[in-house]
Amino acid sequence: MAKPIVERAPKFSMKDFDFQKVEDIFHDYAEVDDKGRYLHWSVLKWRLPQNDAKRIWSLIKFKRTMQVKYLHITDDNEELFYYCIxxxxxxxxxxxxxxxxxxxxxxxxxxxxxxxxxxxxxxxxxxxxxxxxxxxxxxxxxxxxxxxxxxxxxxxxxxxxxxxxxxxxxxxxxxxxxxxxxxxxxxxxxxxxxxxxxxxxxxxxxxxxxxxxxxxxxxxxxxxxxxxxxxxxxxxxxxxxxxxxxxxxxxxxxxxxxxxxxxxxxxxxxxxxxxxxxxxxxxxxxxxxxxxxxxxxxxxxxxxxxxxxxxxxxxxxxxxxxxxxxxxxxxxxxxxxxxxxxxxxxxxxxxxxKVKTDEFYQVVELLDDSRFSGLNFVQKDIIKKATKEPGRIFTVKEVSNSYAISDNTARKNLNALVTEKLIYSLKDGRSTNYISSNNLIQRLSAKKIRKV
Structure with missing residues (x-):
């Protein structure tokens, strides 16, 4: 049988704690180490003098126990759970x-x-x-x-x-x-x-x-x-x-x-x-x-x-x-x-x-044209996604779910972008898919250059 990953910590009881046995090291050890870590016995014991590890552990447990808050929850042996801060x-x-x-x-x-x-x-x-x-x-x-x-x-x-x-x-x-x-x-x-x-x-x-x-x-x-x-x-x-x-x-x-x-x-x-x-x-x-x-x-x-x-x-x-x-x-x-x-x-x-904000405002800057000044957040964010994934297919259901809006509102937003020729629509049976252009960023950038 493989050795357990975590060794069970030595049992501690307040009634068995002997202050005199640890008086000489009482101020040397706290409930956490010098880096503020609340270490378990199986990790801590390797950081202690090997001939004195259990005595020091007893002191550390004593200091932890002084801060304990017991809960009205037990394990299957009726032992209480507790924690300290x-x-x-x-x-x-x-x-x-x-x-x-x-x-x-x-x-x-x-x-x-x-x-x-x-x-x-x-x-x-x-x-x-x-x-x-x-x-x-x-x-x-x-x-x-x-x-x-x-x-x-x-x-x-x-x-x-x-x-x-x-x-x-x-x-x-x-x-x-x-x-x-x-x-x-x-x-x-x-x-x-x-x-x-x-x-x-x-x-x-x-x-x-x-x-x-x-x-x-x-x-x-x-x-x-x-x-x-x-x-x-x-x-x-x-x-x-x-x-x-x-x-x-x-x-x-x-x-x-x-x-x-x-x-x-x-x-x-x-x-x-x-x-x-x-x-x-x-x-x-x-x-x-x-x-x-x-x-x-x-x-x-x-x-x-x-x-x-x-x-x-x-x-x-x-x-x-x-x-x-x-x-x-x-x-x-x-x-x-x-x-x-x-x-x-x-x-x-x-x-x-921060990433999403930067991405959004990069697109807003590209759309900084009087022709597109009326685009709302949903439309601008769809364009942001479209610039990142040329050829991406958008559906009414996806936009509705992503922005927590109705199917009808989602469809209106997508159709508005089609009208502006920022995305294309394509019939698929009874439904419509909306597709991002392969050269959307270049097209938006070109519009800005012509404006200047």
Whole structure:
């Protein structure tokens, strides 16, 4: 049998802690290292004097325990889950709350100056999250093909594409249900949407697993996590729903304050830990995370894709689960990792918006001609796409979905561009396709030169 990737941390108990044994090193070690990292025993032990590692670990655990917040959630051995917020994590949490509590305008500047632009951004970025969430679970469809499928509402040709469509519908449903409490029915509803018409691991959409033959393996093929018994699923998820729906605003002494971001991350973890379904647990967990953030009016999360970054670091994602499970249910490892992911996602959002803004205004500059001064945002953005992809085919359905406008409005926008001879129309049976010119940029540039 291969050696476990993560060694279980030595057990720690406050009643067994001997201050005198660590008095000489008490001020030398903190709950985090000098770089602010909250390290697990299996990583930390190699950074400590080998003949003194367990004694130092005992001191570090003592300092962590002094900051612990216990939750009314237990593992299958009735041991409580808990977390703490060391100073390095406090800074991350503050930054997440500060950014997430703002508006898209605070991140995007003037790129989202009107309602149509905002709807366009939501739709576009929701597609990105749906695609990468499916890719994280093993879907192999390329991003370009997947996005075109979502825009055109094309029927999926295989299970990979089906997963992506399901994820897109799942995110839209999570937003729709943001004012509802978390219930078993809602969890099952999320799962049903995520796995409809898929067959991986013999999954039954909207139904809990019926046995214990499901487990999580690491990259060595070894069992990394055995979820709690299937007979306990409903009872345990009912307790999780009570936790989700409880008031943790700090208004009641019996329910201490838990920041909504932390609580959303905990819900994400617990669905993965319980693994209540044969397949689709990750997608359901991430949907519940988004649902909870939107429920607490962190609307910026409509524009943020965490799955893309989780996909880029699957090892870190898996280890954050293992560190928690192999250190007496300390959720701090998972929370800290997810805060880093969220902050990185905010950075990616800013970069994405900057690129889109620059691209948009490049086209606006090309269209800076009195003849085109009346073009609206949708029309200018279509031209932007047309200049990037000569020969691209636009459909009414795609434009309607991309900009959250009616089919009739989409058709009017496209026909206006045909009238201006910026794109061409071509009948395809009873429908009409709209095609970008191969030399659109040259044509627009030539018009500017003639004007000068």
């Amino acid at each position: 060391p100073h390095s994590m406090e800074a991350k949490l503050h930054k997440v709350i500060q950014i997430a509590g703002g508006s898209i305008a605070s991140v995007a500047g003037n790129v989202a100056s009107d309602n149509i632009q905002k709807k366009f951004l939501v739709s576009s970025l929701m597609m990105e999250e749906a695609i990468t969430s499916a890719q994280l679970e093993g879907a192999s469809t390329t991003r370009e093909v997947a996005k075109k499928m979502l825009e055109d509402e094309r029927e999926p040709i295989d299970e990979d594409e089906r997963m992506i469509i399901n994820n897109f519908l799942l995110l839209k449903h999570a937003e729709k249900m943001k004012n509802e409490n978390l219930t078993l029915d809602l969890i099952l509803d999320f799962h049903r949407i995520a796995t409809l018409h898929t067959t991986e691991n013999n999954v039954v959409p909207g139904e809990f697993r019926k046995n214990n033959d499901i487990h999580v393996r690491d990259y060595q093929g070894e069992v990394a996590h055995q979820p709690p018994c299937y007979k306990k699923i409903e009872e345990r998820l009912f307790d999780l729903c009570e936790f989700a729906n409880s008031d943790h605003s700090g208004a009641e002494e019996a329910s201490p304050f838990i920041p909504p971001v932390i609580k959303a991350i905990i819900l994400h973890f617990m669905i993965g830990f319980e693994h209540p379904f044969r397949d689709g647990n990750g997608r359901t967990a991430r949907a519940i995370f988004y649902w909870f953030m939107l429920k607490h009016e962190y609307d910026l999360f409509k524009y943020v894709s965490i799955s893309k970054l989780l996909k880029n670091d699957p090892k870190g994602y898996g280890l954050s689960y293992l560190y928690t499970e192999k250190d007496n249910n300390d959720l701090t490892y998972f929370i800290d990792f997810q805060l880093d992911i969220i902050l990185a996602a905010f950075d990616e959002l800013q970069d994405y918006l």
